Amino acid sequence: DAKTTQPTSMDCAEGRAANLPCNHSTISGNEYVYWYRQIHSQGPQYIIHGLKNNETNEMASLIITEDRKSSTLILPHATLRDTAVYYCIVRAPNTGNQFYFGTGTSLTVIP
Amino acid sequence: DAGVTQSPTHLIKTRGQQVTLRCSPKSGHDTVSWYQQALGQGPQFIFQYYEEEERQRGNFPDRFSGHQFPNYSSELNVNALLLGDSALYLCASSLRSSTDTQYFGPGTRLTVL
Numbered sequence: 001d002a003k004t005t006q007p008t009s010m011d012c013a014e015g016r017a018a019n020l021p022c023n024h025s026t027i028s029g030n031e032y033v034y035w036y037r038q039i040h041s042q043g044p045q046y047i048i049h050g051l052k053n054n055e056t057n058e059m060a061s062l063i064i065t066e067d068r069k070s071s072t073l074i075l076p077h078a079t080l081r082d083t084a085v086y087y088c089i090v091r092a093p094n095t096g097n098q099f100y101f102g103t104g105t106s107l108t109v110i111p
Numbered sequence: 112d113a114g115v116t117q118s119p120t121h122l123i124k125t126r127g128q129q130v131t132l133r134c135s136p137k138s139g140h141d142t143v144s145w146y147q148q149a150l151g152q153g154p155q156f157i158f159q160y161y162e163e164e165e166r167q168r169g170n171f172p173d174r175f176s177g178h179q180f181p182n183y184s185s186e187l188n189v190n191a192l193l194l195g196d197s198a199l200y201l202c203a204s205s206l207r208s209s210t211d212t213q214y215f216g217p218g219t220r221l222t223v224l
Contacts, residue, residue, distance in 0.1 A: 034212065036215075041199065041218075041220075042217060042218070043115075043201050043203075043215035043217045043218050044154065044201070044203075044215045045215070046212055046213070046214055046215075049212060085153075087153065091211075093211035093212075098144070098156035098159070098167065099144075099156065099203075099213060100156070101146075101153030101155075102153055103152070103153055104153060
């Protein structure tokens with residue numbers, strides 16, 4: 001029932017930008033793209049979400065392709081505290097539909 | 112502004128017992144969802160409560176039940192505990208009328224011996 005595909009793991013050097021890709025080729029017109037991350041044994045932390053325009057907040061930027069079939073989460077200056085599992089989720093809001101987390105991408109920031 | 116809170120933090124039970132976990136949503140939120148996360152896996156959706164009713168349910172047996180109170184807080188009950196119920200139980204709250212972004216609590220770690 002997975003709607004997204006993410007690489008299993010990625011490494012990033014501290015201070016460099018971390019670019020995490022996500023494929024969602026079957027996304028529907030009313031589905032948003034949400035990103036969460038989970039640091040070991042903690043609850044998932046909301047990062048950012050978007051529908052079709054690129055979005056930026058204090059944590060990250062979200063780039064969504066024009067056809068909306070893929071997106072990239074960008075952490076502009078990765079720190080060791082960004083080491084976590086990152087989940088890309090597509091979901092239509094206010095439908096009661098669940099967030100399907102999948103297995104996510106395990107990002108390791110290397111000193 | 113308090114975020115989502117859950118209690119207790121940790122819990123140890125034995126097989127066959129019953130357990131109740133509690134969740135207080137983020138201020139202003141009216142919807143609560145519960146997830147189970149086994150070790151090494153992503154969170155799995157259990158059910159969602161809105162207006163004190165179960166609105167959607169994932170693939171979990173009837174041993175898992177819940178309740179939402181008028182103040183929007185929620186409980187998750189698990190009966191006849193099995194060893195396989197050992198997991199991190201996560202509560203997430205959201206506001207139904209918005210983009211419905213879910214905010215998660217820190218979780219309750221349940222160990223069944």
